Amino acid sequence: MVILIGNQKGGAGKSTLCLLLAYFLSMLKKKKVTVLDMDYQASISGKFEKAKILENDPIYEVIPSDLKYFPALLELLNQNRDEFVLIDLPGKMDDDLLIPIISSAELIICPFNYDEFSVDSTVLFSLVCREINNLSPMVYVPNRIKTTVKYETREEVDKVLSRFGKISPGISDRIDFQRVGTIHIPASLIPVFMPAMDFIYGSFMKKGIST
Template sequence: MVILIGNQKGGAGKSTLTLLLANYLTALRGRRVTVLDMDYQQSIATKAVKAKILENEPLYEIIPSDLKHFPMLLKVLGNNQGEIVLIDLPGKMDDDGLIPVFLAGDVILCPFNYDEFSVDSTLLFALVTQKINNKAPFIFVPNRIKTTVKYDTRLEVDKVLQRFGVVTPGIADRVDFQRVNTLHIPAIILPVVLPVLDLIYESYLLKEEAK
């Protein structure tokens, strides 16, 4: 199974959500996971290097990769039965090399914030990816929600996004998210993220695997 995590807007929490899901799947669900870090900043790969310097092995393999190597990587990883491949996508969508990546996705996750720029980028990401791959379930994850966001604003945005996919419960903004790494999810944020991660896993990942 291939899960894409993407959004054009920087700061939406794409890489953090990838780490949260990778840690959750391995530590709490006992699944085999490989992360392809295709983001230009490669923050996940950097965290993995830091963990190894401290002589801590990550729970899963993290491969820094660019778009041109994706077809070969997918061919290799696709032979591993039961493997879940998480792909932290690049923040830009102006590369034709993204087309085979989008086509490979079994599930697409899109973290976003409730601000004008993030919502516009989120809609564009959804439009483009669904034109290429309209079979994969599209899941919007409201992320790093500020306490200042109005309830009516959230309802309006969710209503628009629901034309393209499902909107999960939101994840509140917490400074503790900065402590998420390739080794664990800080216990203090588990009550915040588990309802969302459980929903994604039980309602979408398991169903897609059963097809």
């Protein structure tokens, strides 16, 4: 199953969400997972290489890749239909090489923040994805929610995004997310991100794979 994690807005937390989902699927659901790191910043690949230097056994594979190599990679990875292929997209949507990637998606996950700039870029990202691929479901993950902030426009934002897809439970902002890697997830974060993961898995993944 090919799953895209993306948003045009930098700082939405897509790379961290990709790491959390990879951990959830590989460790808790015992699924085979491969992460394609196509973000220009390559933060996931950097964490993966650091873990290898420290001689930690990987719990899933991370492949850094240029966008142009996607078709060849997908052909190889699709040989095992029970495998989850998570793609961390770049933060810009102005590259034609993204078209085959978005077209191949079986699920599109978009983390976002409840602020004007994040919402605008999330809507733009959604419009682009829908123009290229209007069949695959989209799920929005409210991310980095600050418990001390009152989000007066939250209901309005959810209403707009629900035109494109479903909205998962939110993920609170915690300093421990800075410690998330390709091997280690702080135990304190498990109850923070699990509701969103359970929602995504139960709603979009479980019925699409063999048990």
